[in-house]
Amino acid sequence: MPNQPTPSSLPHLPSDAPRLQLRGIGKVYPGVVANEGVDLAVQPGEIRAVLGENGAGKSTLMKIIYGVTRPSSGHLFWEGTEVHVENPAHARSLGIGMVFQHFSLFETLSVVENVALALPGAPALDALAQRITEVSERYGLPVDPRRRVHALSVGERQRVEIIRCLLQNPRLLIMDEPTSVLTPQAVRKLFATLRQLSAEGCSILYISHKLDEIQELCHTATVLRGGKVTGECIPAQETPQSMARMMIGKDLPHCVHGAARTDGELRLRLAGLSHASEDPFGTDLEDIHLDVRAGEIVGIAGVSGNGQQELLRAISGEEVLAEKFPVQICGVEAGRLKPAERRRLGLCFVPEERLGRGAVPGMSLADNALLTAARGQGMLAGGFVRFARARDFARQCIAAFNVKCGGPDAAAKSLSGGNLQKFIVGREILQAPRLLVCAQPTWGVDVGAATFIRQSLIDLRDRGCAVLVISEELDELFEICDRIAVIAQGRLSPTRPAGTTTLEDIGVWMSGMWPAADLEHQPPAGMPTEPADA
């Protein structure tokens, strides 16, 4: 990134012992070793990255520090004294605050109620609202204390989480993957806040797998792989490549990407799709236009909660529309069709949630093959299931997509996230779709599986399928997409060729500011440069 500020040097504070020190921390779950022999220390005012790919054991380690779970072995020292953190309240009383990746907020309660729940005693809500306003002004985290959380954007929710921590004057703040829900501009602001805290002497443990962010923000880094510490470094002195090698043991793999076709047959057309969300806390879709053609991958970026779920359900048929024309699949007006009927037109769909939506956790992979492939792949005979066919299909999918599992009879929930995702993507691709819609294809998946899945999508495109990818990972979209659009507050921006668009532009668009639709094919002249964070 241009003009990337380097981390300010570590403020020197007189202190004998590190603020927090872990020695030989281990955590064993039945059948899984999440952490083993982890040593880690963080000094006052230090921003230390805990770096590792999905499944490396970062989150478990942080939960141990915050008292959500207990370690199976090892010692934890707080300012030089050994402590057993009994529970989060104990951690907070020590001076440890944590901002969770999946927020621990209560949707139907107001901001001030949410904050009150995490504070000791029973603070008067009016006085607390006043304090929230003060803190939010001091650290540049604007939020209205009286609003209910379900009405807030994801970015605002994160601010509530941070304010909730700050009100307790923490001496150590744990941030778990905080930027996965933010626009690039909002990330800047967050970093400014974190630097301010660091300068005031607060230590920060910053969990991430994003190398550029760590280089920009963190003084030091501890790298985890497979639950163990594989190295320590000063990010400013490293390159992304060298840190990646520490993180995954080899160079970051890349996808092979050929040129896009632009003259393919129209496979998906959204013609003014408007739809009120079923979910009272959801986002309504507003006049969405989009074309996806055979032989191209179109990506939709956006901060989560801006209508992605609703858009996916409207395309897949999980939510049937009032009218036919707004969703056209392979030339057929499909707005009133049910999911199975849309599948018959050649639509396949990979949902965001793997367990419970894309797959039934307690059922075998063979049974899970039946879920979407039963009719198209001849697994039925007169209303009865041909289980042998389903097993064959599952076996084929396991082989073709390199799914590590105990065979077609293994329960879906026994697979790791990456392997289950490969199975689900494989199940959809093996049905030879004419249009594949894929939500968050690599969310929470390890680097190897992520690259494999991205490459599979590109190969599918090259075979002439139309692919629509909805993702919150901008890097991913830029890696695989031919064109990119942005969804914000239920509206969809015009698409732009990925090659001629910058991350910066897309970031601005993510806060809902893009040039009017009639300017689609002109350069974005009057585009605002100062982002208003939604």
Add this chain to the structure above:
Amino acid sequence: MDASLFTSILFATVVAGTPLIIVALGLLVNEKAGVLNLGAEGMMAMGAVAAFAVTHHSASPWLGVLAGMGAGIAMALLFGVLTLTLMANQVASGLALAIFGVGLAAFVGKPYEAVALQAVPPIRIPFIADIPLIGEALYNQQALVYFSWALFWTLLWFLHRSRAGLVLRAVGESPASAHAIGYPVVRIRYLAVLFGGAMAGIGGAFLSVFYTPMWAEGMVAGRGWIALALVVFATWRPLRVMIGAYLFGGVMITQLFIQGSGLQIDFPSQLLSSLPYWATIVVLVAISRNAGTIRLNSPVSLGKPYRPES
């Protein structure tokens, strides 16, 4: 309608609504914590029989109410162990509790079937009981009627003004978040379940010791289920529970008055007796039509088991 008939109908309506209020408010707290206990009918039956037996032997209706409460708590504890400690399915466990409670009550209550209790005199509140038309009906009532009102006001304050109520709602909405910020989710849920059991037990005690007063197999007659329906009908709000309970009380009493009035109406008594059950269905349909209202108000984690990771 003459004034004395109005007063007696109002009086009887309040009496009929009281057990529903007590039980439904208990269930409301139970469900606000995210736990669905379908066993209300069984807890009420056990409360009724325990209260009756103890009142019969001790001649003290208040010891009886305590016993009823204890029986309700014991039944709720059984449910709590199954669903909160052993993570059994809440629907199945609740059904089991309903069937088991009704059966056990019938078994334990066999020797008391032909026994009668002395009626407990009402408590007259000076001055306001003299208000014409409504005074006699509202303020010359059984103590538990006043208890049901006190319970209502207390809950209103508890749920919306107290810290503990805030924590309870938080646990019901997202047990995982509540655990993450350090609340003992399972312990809070236990307390809520036991409170629900205690109220169901008192509701049962009211039926067998104050209302009828006698014990007969099947005397709860679906009131536990109606109370469960009331909580849905009230969309988890205490005031609506009160209104709903009195509406049901009114339906029950009106059909009894019609049957007993000797009015020459050509309608079979059995079909008239089924009115409260139809009313429950109609009200459920009316309130459930708008799926959004239910989803907005129902505790998000209702019926879903939660086990904190360790």
Add this chain to the structure above:
Amino acid sequence: MLELEARAEPSRLMSWASPLLAVALTLAGGMVIFTALGKDPAEGFRIFFLNPVKDLYGVSELLLKATPLMLCAIGLAIGFRANVWNIGAEGQFMLGAVAATGVALSFDGTESALLLPAMVLAGALGGAAWAAIPALLRTRFNANEILVSLMLVYVAQLFVSWLVFGPWKDPDGFNFPQTRMFSDAALMPMMLEGTRLHFGFVLALAVLVAGYAFMNRSFAGFRMRVAGEAPDAARYAGFSAQRMVWIGLLLGGAAAGLAGMGEVAGPMGQLTDKVGSGYGFAAIIVAFVGRLNAFGILLASLLMALLYIGGEQAQQYLNLPSSISMVFQGMLLFFLLGSDVFIHYRLRLRRRAPQSD
């Protein structure tokens, strides 16, 4: 301190052993109850559990009692698998009995061999029609089917009582709340000379087999299992939730109605206000104890029938209220729900502070 620890994989052994453990615990609980009531536990055990099956007649009575239980339970299990909670089988049972009785009384005196099949059909339709009410209200108005189907049990009971006290009362019945006895053509043929076991038992076995085929082999059954285990996955796959509510309730109602028909055309031979004897509720326990599968339900219905008859025997020989069988039935389900935890968890000892050593 003892604590539960999640197993990495559910234990296959425990999923079979858990019902056996539950039965053993119920027996133990029964012994405790007998002792507490001042009865000799060995004697109690003999009368409750062995007496009912000591001869062929006893066994035939056991099968007779098991018939309505297995019918109701297999119907319920289909719905339960899809999280369609029909708990009004008792009412559907009564309406099936009423419909069959209606046919029997309308064609009283006919010798036609078609009468019985017509009653079977009427029974199934009667039960299904009663179950259609909660299905309609759930699919159209989102009304909770647990509460609606349960309310309809009370309504059905009052309806039956009105019929037998009013329009259908036997004019020669000394004012008892019952209809006339059915004519021979309206009675189920007997299976065993000298017993009350009738062909309804064979019918129930056939329904059980059909239920197995539906749940374990058909695509419709697969869809219902998916809906029960992961509703979002069912929606994603495009399985209609409304259709599952209809299937679950209609099949459950039809099976319960069939059971009701079997009672009036079998051992009762008439409709009385005592027609619903709790089979519909007991069947909920049977369905769970039978693990919602056909073979399990067969075994569980026999066990529950034994508990019923054991209760009658206890009343006769031990001078205990027959409602003791409901206590046993409830205990059985509680113990099962409790033992099931060990399918997914194991017990282990944990030291309080793992770090210090």
